[in-house]
Amino acid sequence: MKTIIEPFRIKTVEPIRLTTRDERVELLRRAHWNLFAIHADDVIIDLLTDSGTSAMSAEQWAAVMRGDESYAGSPSYYRFESAVRELMPYRHIIPTHQGRAAEAILFSIIGGPRRIVPSNTHFDTTRGNIEATGAEAVDLVIAEAHDPANRHPFKGNMDVARLEALLARSAERVPLVMLTLTNNAGGGQPVSLENVRAVAEVAHRHGKPLFIDACRFAENAWFIKCREAGQSSRPVTDIVRDVFAAADGMTMSAKKDAFANIGGWLALNDDALAAAARNRLILTEGFPTYGGLAGRDLDAIAVGLREIVDEQYLRYRVRTNEYIGEKLMALGIPIVQPVGGHAVFVDARQFLPHIPPLQYPGQALAVALYERGGIRACEIGTVMFGLRPDGTEVPAEAELVRLAMPRRVYTQSHADYVVEVFAEIVTQREQLRGFRIEQQPAQLRHFTAQFAPL
Numbered sequence: 331m332k333t334i335i336e337p338f339r340i341k342t343v344e345p346i347r348l349t350t351r352d353e354r355v356e357l358l359r360r361a362h363w364n365l366f367a368i369h370a371d372d373v374i375i376d377l378l379t380d381s382g383t384s385a386m387s388a389e390q391w392a393a394v395m396r397g398d399e400s401y402a403g404s405p406s407y408y409r410f411e412s413a414v415r416e417l418m419p420y421r422h423i424i425p426t427h428q429g430r431a432a433e434a435i436l437f438s439i440i441g442g443p444r445r446i447v448p449s450n451t452h453f454d455t456t457r458g459n460i461e462a463t464g465a466e467a468v469d470l471v472i473a474e475a476h477d478p479a480n481r482h483p484f485k486g487n488m489d490v491a492r493l494e495a496l497l498a499r500s501a502e503r504v505p506l507v508m509l510t511l512t513n514n515a516g517g518g519q520p521v522s523l524e525n526v527r528a529v530a531e532v533a534h535r536h537g538k539p540l541f542i543d544a545c546r547f548a549e550n551a552w553f554i555k556c557r558e559a560g561q562s563s564r565p566v567t568d569i570v571r572d573v574f575a576a577a578d579g580m581t582m583s584a585k586k587d588a589f590a591n592i593g594g595w596l597a598l599n600d601d602a603l604a605a606a607a608r609n610r611l612i613l614t615e616g617f618p619t620y621g622g623l624a625g626r627d628l629d630a631i632a633v634g635l636r637e638i639v640d641e642q643y644l645r646y647r648v649r650t651n652e653y654i655g656e657k658l659m660a661l662g663i664p665i666v667q668p669v670g671g672h673a674v675f676v677d678a679r680q681f682l683p684h685i686p687p688l689q690y691p692g693q694a695l696a697v698a699l700y701e702r703g704g705i706r707a708c709e710i711g712t713v714m715f716g717l718r719p720d721g722t723e724v725p726a727e728a729e730l731v732r733l734a735m736p737r738r739v740y741t742q743s744h745a746d747y748v749v750e751v752f753a754e755i756v757t758q759r760e761q762l763r764g765f766r767i768e769q770q771p772a773q774l775r776h777f778t779a780q781f782a783p784l
């Protein structure tokens with residue numbers, strides 16, 4: 331059959347409160363047009379993030395009841411450890427309360443002033459945790475990634491020649507090389523197995539370990555299966571194992587490709603580094619067999635990891651975003667191509683050329699989506715990245731609006747509704763106006779800034 335159905339039935343439902351446009355106009359005013367200040371129960375379709383928002387399965391909820399809350403040596407930990415190791419063959423698996431906690435532990439040990447950590451593109455918490463130690467985070471994604479219309483199949487790949495040049499120049503300053511799978515900050519674009527191996531080869535030749543920021547590893551593996559020569563007949567689990575076997579460690583947010591609402595881990599082979607990480611873990615997260623999580627969370631992750639590599643699920647998952655992307659393109663809405671694994675990224679700079687970057691076209695589109703349809707999305711542009719530490723403002727490299735799809739939460743009719751709201755906005759796009767910022771903090775302003783319409 332041609333229709334790719336949601337490969338699940340719905341057993342528990344959560345009602346959506348259908349607000350009116352007038353109500354939303356008032357809610358926006360009260361929130362100072364910042365969507366982070368809107369209460370989630372005033373949102374009809376919440377596409378703010380795919381992180382921690384997955385629907386858990388009946389098996390995961392059953393596992394929650396099996397969770398064991400012993401302080402040390404909980405069987406939940408051993409079930410978690412064996413589920414991780416089935417896919418990611420690392421000697422040490424260290425649970426944390428979410429992804430950034432694993433990053434903070436790792437970089438508190440190997441970061442520091444004068445250190446340089448290259449990646450394809452660091453996610454903002456990774457960059458933040460590196461920079462917090464005084465080290466420098468460097469993005470070495472391939473040039474094609476900077477062109478939203480370029481349809482390179484692996485637009486998350488690292489530019490291996492630039493990595494080689496960096497290591498030839500300053501290897502002594504580089505503690506490790508990273509790769510983000512998929513490349514969230516670059517549009518959810520995948521990295522090929524060939525690129526993972528090439529990056530590992532260069533890193534290893536210079537005596538450096540490769541670590542993978544693996545948040546969306548299963549979506550990445552599905553793209554490898556569909557797009558990379560010689561991979562189409564291989565099981566996704568084999569591809570996943572190959573990716574991690576090429577590397578020496580990983581950080582993970584279980585809030586993405588483990589279907590969990592909370593959790594993460596750091597995994598690695600190096601015994602000395604693992605011992606230092608466990609000491610840090612005990613200070614900041616908890617004992618190494620629970621690491622900031624309840625035993626029941628570890629059990630939910632263990633089951634989620636087995637479900638996420640299901641190929642019927644992955645086919646449906648990647649198709650849901652592609653489906654929305656195709657319909658937006660048919661409406662003439664510019665998006666980052668090809669559509670990534672977890673989200674559709676709309677190019678607001680191109681869509682609203684009459685709104686200059688410092689009047690925040692991405693914010694204007696995000697506000698319009700909420701006002702007209704109760705859809706919450708996330709500006710990834712000058713609001714998020716335009717404020718420099720000295721207080722001056724510069725336009726971001728791109729003005730994007732991310733529609734991130736929670737896993738197993740929304741159905742095809744929700745997707746059709748999102749497209750219909752865009753169809754209405756298209757007809758009125760010249761009427762959309764920019765914003766000015768009335769109040770903002772010195773850092774991470776997108777979370778709390780207050781706006782006023784122009």
Ligand code: F0G
Binds near residue numbers: 380428543
């Ligand atoms: N790495 C990547 C690639 C991520 O996308 C995220 C989170 C993290 C690390 C940090 O994980 O949230 O568990 O601490 N991304 C979320 C998002 C917040 O909306 O893209 P965390």
